[in-house]
Amino acid sequence: MSALSLSRRALGALAALGLAAGLAACATEDPAAPAPSGAAAAYPVTVGSVTLAAQPVKIISLSPTTTEMLFAIGAGGQVTAVDDNSNFPAEAPKTDLSGFQPNAEAVAAKSPDLVVLSTDSNNVVAQLTALKIPVYVAPAAVTLEDSYRQISELGTLTGHANEASALTQRMKDDIAKLVKDVPQRATPLTYYYELDPTLYSVTSKTFIGSLFELAGLKNVADAADTKGSGYPQLTAESLVKANPDLIFLADTKCCGQSLDTVKARAGWAGITAVSKGQVIALDDDIASRWGPRVVDLIRSIVEATGKVQA
Structure with missing residues (x-):
């Protein structure tokens, strides 16, 4: 999908997910450095191509997701x-x-x-590497396992391996419990996930789509992805015809979308999700990040699914 064909909001949403990317000195000992957790106390440590001689105490995060990860594992300080x-x-x-x-x-x-x-825009990795500044790249997750791996690797690099391990286990346990509580249905509920008001959406092949699959939902946007991008733009006519049981809005903060604004769209009042009030307003930030708060997104999905009468 060409970036030029995207609306400004959709482009921003994809960039937040790390999907629009195509469009100094080394660490030294610091007596005031936070004490590393036991499993990662020994330095140097190596993760991929990144080797740190000592625990980092001046970390810069250029990704909202990695920022959340770092603070969640106790490396915020x-x-x-x-x-x-x-x-x-x-x-x-x-x-x-x-x-x-x-x-x-x-x-x-x-x-x-x-x-x-999360992205190597402006060839920044090579530039920082040339300045002998270690760089860890955490690209947009494709699966939950990618999220767990990145949290684990950040734990190793920052000296918080135990905390990272505990966090990923909590996430796995929480998600497993949420999925276990999803009502079993003979016919799967259908849903539409909105990135922006110009009707860009996600398919089941994306990270976000995979979370909805955990809840047993069927994506009405899959059929519209004729180019296989994972992020098709739907038409109002196709959505009305698809008649989804649930609508999830990931454009509430950016674009002020809600049940009322959706209901006011021509022809949308008769869509099952709209007529039954099954339009779920998500937090744009949580919906675009693959860090620890992905559990909150799955919880929103599962709770919405559970409220639909069988």
């Missing part, structure tokens, strides 16, 4: 700067650094001993 879209948790040290169009010089000026990001 080591994070000295995050990008302008990292808005969770509230205590994250937000700056004007960009994760979409990163500036290597601006990043290097903050003397990080580890940079974490």
Whole structure:
């Protein structure tokens, strides 16, 4: 799918998911460094192509998802700067650094001993590497296992392996319980997931789509993905015809979408999801990130599914 064919909102949503990417000194010993967890106390450590001689204490995160991961594993105290879209948790040290169009010089000026990001925009990885600044890349997850792996690797790099392991286990346990509680239905419920008001959506082949499959839902956008991009733009006519049982809005904060705005769209009042009030307003941020709060997204999906009368 060409970026030029996307609406501004949809492009931003895909970028947040790390899917629009195509469109100094090394760590040193610091007596004030947070104590690493036992499983990762020994340095140097190596994850992929990244080797750290000592526990990093000046971490820069240029991805909202990795920012959430770092704070969730107890490495927040080591994070000295995050990008302008990292808005969770509230205590994250937000700056004007960009994760979409990163500036290597601006990043290097903050003397990080580890940079974490999701996309290699502007060839920033090579530029930072040339400055001998370690860079860990956590691309958009394709599966939940990708999320777990990234959390684990960040735990190893930051000295919080035990905390990372505990976090991933909690996520797995929580998701397993949520999925277990999903009502069994002879005929799967159908759903439409909205990225923006111009009707861009996701298919079952995407990370987001896979979460809905866990809840046993059938995606009405799959048939519209004739180019296999995973992110088709649907038509109002096709949606009315598909008549989904549930509609999930991932454009509530950005674009003010709600049950009322959807109901006001021409021809939409008769869609089952709309007429029965089964339109779920999601938090845009949670819906576009693959970190620890993915559990909250799955919970929203499962709770909405459970409220639909069999």
